[in-house]
Amino acid sequence: MVPPPGAGGSSAPIDRPILEFLQPRLHATQQVTETTITDAHGHLELRVVFADAYYPDSVDDAQLAVRWYTNDDFTLHYREAHTEHAWECRWDRHPNPHNTRDHFHPPPTAPTPGEDASWPTDHRDVVALVLDEIEARIAALWSE
Numbered sequence: 684m685v686p687p688p689g690a691g692g693s694s695a696p697i698d699r700p701i702l703e704f705l706q707p708r709l710h711a712t713q714q715v716t717e718t719t720i721t722d723a724h725g726h727l728e729l730r731v732v733f734a735d736a737y738y739p740d741s742v743d744d745a746q747l748a749v750r751w752y753t754n755d756d757f758t759l760h761y762r763e764a765h766t767e768h769a770w771e772c773r774w775d776r777h778p779n780p781h782n783t784r785d786h787f788h789p790p791p792t793a794p795t796p797g798e799d800a801s802w803p804t805d806h807r808d809v810v811a812l813v814l815d816e817i818e819a820r821i822a823a824l825w826s827e
Contacts, residue, residue: 693756693777697727701751701806705729709810726750733817739824741765747817751806752777756784759813760793761820774813776802790820 702720709731710718717732733745744764751757755776762771773788781796788797803809 693752693754695752695754695756698751698753699727702727702729702749705749705751705806705810723748737821738763739827741827742824747813749810755804755806757806757809759809761813761817763820772816773797774800774802774809 699720706718706720706729709715709729714734714737715731716734717730719730721728721730723730727750729749731747731749733747735742735744738745742763742765746762748760748762749757750759756778757774757776759774760771761773762769768791770791771793772790773793775782775788775797776785778784779786783799785800785802786797787800788794803812
């Protein structure tokens with residue numbers, strides 16, 4: 684499904700080969716227990732489940748959803764489930780009425796509008812940036 688322009692997503696189709704490229708590479712790391720390309724919520728995406736051992740007991744579940752479009756628009760949505768709340772943020776590149784094309788929806792609630800940002804052009808660099816941010820988050824959780 685391709686959302687209409689301005690609806691908070693890209694007008695291009697999902698780039699399945701990029702999701703297929705990322706899937707085994709992310710799954711090969713010890714911090715990831717599962718990677719699945721799925722059609723969740725009407726959107727084809729790569730779902731990444733992080734290993735519980737990397738998180739303190741206060742985190743019930745941590746996942747990253749990756750959608751990459753053929754025009755290099757994207758959304759990477761990180762979410763932690765805690766017993767009484769969720770903590771989430773999102774890195775986006777897509778046309779929208781609330782921010783520049785590149786933007787970030789900050790934690791803990793990933794509000795809209797987000798913050799204008801600038802992301803690398805290559806999908807590998809974007810994913811590396813996001814994984815670095817997730818690593819920093821994990822370190823902060825352990826220091827709390």
